[in-house]
Amino acid sequence: MAVAEVARAYGASVVLVEKARLGGNALSTGAIPAKALVAAAAHAQAVREGGAFGIAADDPRVNFRRVHDHVEQVINALAPQHAAARLGALGVEVVEGTARFINRRAVTAGDTEIRARRFVIATGARLPVPSIPGLDAVPYFTSETILDNTRKLTHLVVIGGGPLGLELAQAYARLGSQVTLAENGPMLPGYDPELAAIALKRIAEEGVSLWPHAAVTAIQPRSMGIGVVVQNGESEQLLDASHILIAAERMPNLAGLDLDKAGIRMSKADPRLLQLSPALKTTNARVYAVGDAAGGQSVQAAVQQAHAVVRSVLLGIMAKPDPLRVPRVVSTDPELAEIGLNESSARTRHGIGFRVTRWSYADNDRARAARETYGLAKLITDRSGRILGAGVVGPGAAELVSLFSLAMASGLGANKLAELVAPYPSFAEIAVRLGEEFRRGEAAKPLLRQWISLNKLLG
Structure with missing residues (x-):
């Protein structure tokens, strides 16, 4: 369209x-x-x-x-x-x-x-269905069909730890279901591990049992419920599920x-x-x-x-x-959003020729007022201050990343973020603080300090 x-x-x-x-x-x-x-x-x-x-x-x-x-x-x-x-x-x-x-x-x-x-x-x-022995013998939800569900799910086992799997897992846990999520690899692959860890910690604290690097090896049909066999590390475990959700990426x-x-x-x-x-x-x-x-x-x-x-x-x-230039968003709580390079991909592309500037939600007045202090924002720049990327985990992450998207598209560097006049109190102030933090790092450079000292002497 x-x-x-x-x-x-x-x-x-x-x-x-x-x-x-x-x-x-x-x-x-x-x-x-x-x-x-x-x-x-x-x-x-x-x-x-x-x-x-x-x-x-x-x-x-x-x-x-x-x-x-x-x-x-x-x-x-x-x-x-x-x-x-x-x-x-x-x-x-x-x-x-x-x-x-x-x-x-x-x-x-x-x-x-x-x-x-x-x-x-x-x-x-389309939604791929993994080849798991026994899966074709039991009813299961996909990320599409589960949206038609109209009843409580006693124990939902989610197979797939990408954005959609985590969003649905957290949603059903909040709606009162016991939820276990198994992913044959890391959770949220491709996202900044530091930011992803904050979101995953919050989801686990809400009761979702997260099993990274755990492969579902078999499904066992039963007269009551479903058996889900999971290879978790070196041990094999059997889960008693009421329902299964296949949340593989499209x-x-x-x-x-x-x-x-x-x-x-x-x-x-x-x-x-x-x-x-x-x-x-x-x-x-x-x-x-x-x-x-x-x-x-x-x-x-x-x-x-x-x-x-x-x-x-x-x-x-x-x-x-x-x-x-395309934002990537995971609609969990806290929300996770990135644009451009994250710290891992910047290291791959630029070696040590980049800077990471951080600002915690715990230092934001709006977050304090709302008791939402579990977030973090990261700004990735080259040595000159050109913005290579940004990542945010916390309330309003997608909206914050939109600011960084505009800055990148307009060629505005990290220094310019410090000149943004944001409402107070607001999450947008986090972008301003990142710009100020970058400036503080620049001010510590010997050449700039010498220039400031010379300017003082000249009156």
Whole structure:
């Protein structure tokens, strides 16, 4: 949809083929309903924590049917923004059906044949199901189907420790379920380990049993419940689960497109992914890919890629989307957000030629007032102060990272952050404090101290 809307804004003729509900995974079964569930769970947790503010309350009484109704209401409220009528009003022709390439320059959708100068594959993602002995013999939830649940889950075992698995695990724990999460590797791979550890500690403190580097090796069907066999280190353990959630990260949904008829090849490095140029062009020069189909994992990545592809196709500007300019957000509590390089990736790219500046939420007045002092912000810069990246774990992390995103896009260095006039008290002050901390480090340099001393002598 992003490609269609941007292309129409430039006056291009656009046909959009969709076999399911417009809006894709994000609206129907992905980010939007998941965040609505997370929001409901946050209210339950707020009831539990009211005593610290002098507000006594019993444990929350959760009505799962009404929680589900809330999720549906959110989806329905946003649906008009993704409706065919809205796209039609913009001048986009919407064709319902499954698209298949018939040659390098045409696709079919039902009985309709569409020939075009350029094509963009934006088919979203599918949910891979791991090959675990016994899994096919029991009912299980996926990260999509669990959003239709309307009852309490006694003991939910989550398989997958990525962002979505952790978000859903914490949400269900807050809604009153016993939750165990097993991940065959580290939790939140690719995120700053220092920041991830803060989020994981909080989730564990709320009762989620986290098992990193633990492989689920078998599922045992039972007359009552489900047995889950987990290889945890050198020991094998058996969990008694009432329900299982498969929360593996999504993979590009490319099946059934007849890509070979269009001369489109898959990546040699990973046959599940398309072979793409830096400008997102496939091995057929007329065909591009964006979003999940291009290996992206977020709506914001898809939007960035859509703008780049439209500029390439319509304006002849070879635009190469920069994944380091796309924020990465985990909607747990505390929220975790990053942009650009984190400390680990900066060390890989720059060796020792970078600086890390930190500021704790415990030193922020707004966080103190809200008793939300468990967060940390990190600013990654080169020696001159150019911002290479930033990461935040804590309340409002996504909004804070948006400030750093704007600074990076505008070429503003760490010194300029200190000049931001932020409301008081606010979490935005953390960005100001990071800028001031960077300046303090600069002021300690001998050459700058000599200049200050000379300036004093000169009056």
